[in-house]
Amino acid sequence: MVSSQEGLGRSEKINDIISAAQIRFGLYGIEKTSMQEISSDLNMSKGSLYYYFPDKEHLYKAVVEKEQSEFISILNEKINQIDDPVLLLEEYVKTRLVYFRSLMNLSRLRLESYSEIRPLISDVLIKFRKNEKEIIMNIFRDGNEKKIFKIEDIDETASLFLDLLRGLRVTMINKMKLLYIGQEEYDMIMKKTISFTNIFIKGLKYR
Amino acid sequence: MVSSQEGLGRSEKINDIISAAQIRFGLYGIEKTSMQEISSDLNMSKGSLYYYFPDKEHLYKAVVEKEQSEFISILNEKINQIDDPVLLLEEYVKTRLVYFRSLMNLSRLRLESYSEIRPLISDVLIKFRKNEKEIIMNIFRDGNEKKIFKIEDIDETASLFLDLLRGLRVTMINKMKLLYIGQEEYDMIMKKTISFTNIFIKGLKYR
Numbered sequence: 448m449v450s451s452q453e454g455l456g457r458s459e460k461i462n463d464i465i466s467a468a469q470i471r472f473g474l475y476g477i478e479k480t481s482m483q484e485i486s487s488d489l490n491m492s493k494g495s496l497y498y499y500f501p502d503k504e505h506l507y508k509a510v511v512e513k514e515q516s517e518f519i520s521i522l523n524e525k526i527n528q529i530d531d532p533v534l535l536l537e538e539y540v541k542t543r544l545v546y547f548r549s550l551m552n553l554s555r556l557r558l559e560s561y562s563e564i565r566p567l568i569s570d571v572l573i574k575f576r577k578n579e580k581e582i583i584m585n586i587f588r589d590g591n592e593k594k595i596f597k598i599e600d601i602d603e604t605a606s607l608f609l610d611l612l613r614g615l616r617v618t619m620i621n622k623m624k625l626l627y628i629g630q631e632e633y634d635m636i637m638k639k640t641i642s643f644t645n646i647f648i649k650g651l652k653y654r
Numbered sequence: 655m656v657s658s659q660e661g662l663g664r665s666e667k668i669n670d671i672i673s674a675a676q677i678r679f680g681l682y683g684i685e686k687t688s689m690q691e692i693s694s695d696l697n698m699s700k701g702s703l704y705y706y707f708p709d710k711e712h713l714y715k716a717v718v719e720k721e722q723s724e725f726i727s728i729l730n731e732k733i734n735q736i737d738d739p740v741l742l743l744e745e746y747v748k749t750r751l752v753y754f755r756s757l758m759n760l761s762r763l764r765l766e767s768y769s770e771i772r773p774l775i776s777d778v779l780i781k782f783r784k785n786e787k788e789i790i791m792n793i794f795r796d797g798n799e800k801k802i803f804k805i806e807d808i809d810e811t812a813s814l815f816l817d818l819l820r821g822l823r824v825t826m827i828n829k830m831k832l833l834y835i836g837q838e839e840y841d842m843i844m845k846k847t848i849s850f851t852n853i854f855i856k857g858l859k860y861r
Contacts, residue, residue, distance in 0.1 A: 607849055614821015621824065642814055650857030 461509075463489060464499055469510045469553070476555025476627070477507050477564070504567050510553060511568050515575050518546040522582060532590035533648055539582070540612060540644045544637055547616055548628040555627050580605050590651070597653040608647065615639055668716075670696060671706055676717045676760070683762025683834070684714050684771070711774050717760060718775050722782050725753040729789060739797035740855055746789070747819060747851045751844055754823055755835040762834050787812050797858070804860040815854065822846055 467488045471480045482503055486496040500506040521542055529535045554561060565572075583605040590596035598604050619636050620626060628636075674695045678687045689710055693703040707713040728749055736742045761768060772779075790812040797803035805811050826843050827833060835843075 603849065604853075607846055607853075610825055610846065611818050611821060611850060614818060614825050617824050617828065618817055618821045639814055639817065642810065643818060646811075646814075646854055646857035648857070649859075650853035650855070654861075 461499055464491075464496065464506065465509050465513050468506045469513060472507065472510055472553040472555075473549065477503065477553065478556060478560065482506075504564065507554070507564070508568050508571060511550065512571055514546065514550060514553070515571065518542065519575075519578055519582075526582070526585075532586045532593065532595055535586050536583075536648060537641070537644060539586070540640050541637070543579075543612065544616075544633070544640060548633055551620070551626050551628050555625065557625055561626055576609070580609060583608060587651075594653050596651045598651055604651070611643065611647070612640065615643065668706055671698075671703065671713065672716050672720050675713045676720065679714065679717055679760040679762075680756065684710065684760065685763060685767065689713075711771065714761070714771070715775050715778060718757065719778055721753065721757060721760070722778065725749065726785055726789075733789070733792075739793045739800065739802055742793050743790075743855060744848070744851060746793070747847050748844070750786075750819065751823075751840070751847060755840055758827070758833050758835045762832065764832055768833055783816070787816060790815060794858075801860050803858045805858055811858070818850065818854070819847065822850065 464485065468480075468485050471485055471488065480503070482496055482500075483493055485506070486493045489496070500509070522539065525538050525542070526535065529538060554564065556564065584601050587596060587598050587601045587605055591598055591601070615636060619632065623632075671692065675687075675692050678692055678695065687710070689703055689707075690700055692713070693700045696703070707716070729746065732745045732749070733742065736745060761771065763771065791808050794803060794805050794808045794812055798805055798808070822843060826839065830839075
């Protein structure tokens with residue numbers, strides 16, 4: 448079973464690399480992190496690192512994917528624990544912002560550089576948005592069934608809700624030169640997001 | 655009274671120039687319009703045009719200001735005609751999108767060029783946003799007094815409402831290469847904006 452053991456070793460190595468990169472990117476951003484530093488953190492030669500990831504951008508993409516799946520599993524855990532669709536939506540928007548902040552701080556890019564790196568992760572983002580919409584649609588559907596919400600077009604309203612949340616994030620980001628979310632920006636966007644969610648949820652209610 | 659007549663002639667001339675530029679910019683965008691073309695439209699020498707406006711950017715700024723004050727007066731007319739704050743908000747969001755479309759199509763810029771021209775009109779935009787917020791706050795206040803709305807923080811909720819509307823516009827624009835709002839994009843953003851406004855208004859209601 449050598450080949451299977453080799454396979455396991457390989458995927459463990461890849462996970463270690465991604466975790467090390469996740470820490471480095473989170474602390475210093477993608478631009479200020481070198482492949483050399485990541486390989487040093489792992490006591491690995493630079494050549495070995497390049498064997499697994501052809502460049503820093505591919506490694507960045509892998510970290511983004513990891514953070515996305517972490518977000519989705521935290522969310523699924525909450526979905527299993529929480530029965531009330533209103534509470535669930537509130538939990539969703541908060542968790543979503545934690546993830547947003549972490550994602551932004553991973554890149555810590557100037558706005559111009561972000562538009563360069565974005566195409567690289569666009570397929571990852573598209574997949575993520577699909578997942579996210581499914582989750583929101585399920586919460587809406589559940590709320591309709593429980594006669595808590597009265598939503599006519601579940602699909603459209605889920606897109607609208609996500610667009611509005613994204614809009615709040617994007618308008619904030621557009622004011623920034625460096626894509627780094629400090630505590631002040633985070634508190635501000637959190638406050639706005641929660642106010643919005645409360646009004647929106649009230650607007651969806653059955654009565 | 656020679657000096658007063660001269661003054662009048664000057665401001666009439668300036669208005670003529672701004673109107674001609676408004677038409678040209680609206681049809682072809684700022685980049686594809688030359689000062690030569692605007693002066694030809696007016697049977698004016700290029701030199702005379704430059705006497706009134708030192709460059710195309712200053713003329714663009716004047717056109718933006720004109721469109722803004724047109725928007726504000728249309729809005730004030732509606733405010734005088736319509737008593738119901740709910741109807742008024744609906745009218746506001748629709749009129750705001752008409753103005754947005756017209757403003758975007760005036761510049762018809764690539765997204766990169768817009769970030770260059772934006773600083774030029776930033777003071778105009780700040781003044782406009784202040785006006786806009788005042789108008790929304792007044793509608794909210796009126797709704798509270800009429801026991802149609804129950805809004806705790808008028809100031810914050812007005813900012814939030816405007817941020818959310820802006821967010822819908824910005825997320826749409828961010829997908830575009832050229833800042834030109836065709837019928838399809840317009841219909842799409844109008845639909846989203848109206849759905850959002852209906853839910854948001856319901857969320858503000860007194861009950």
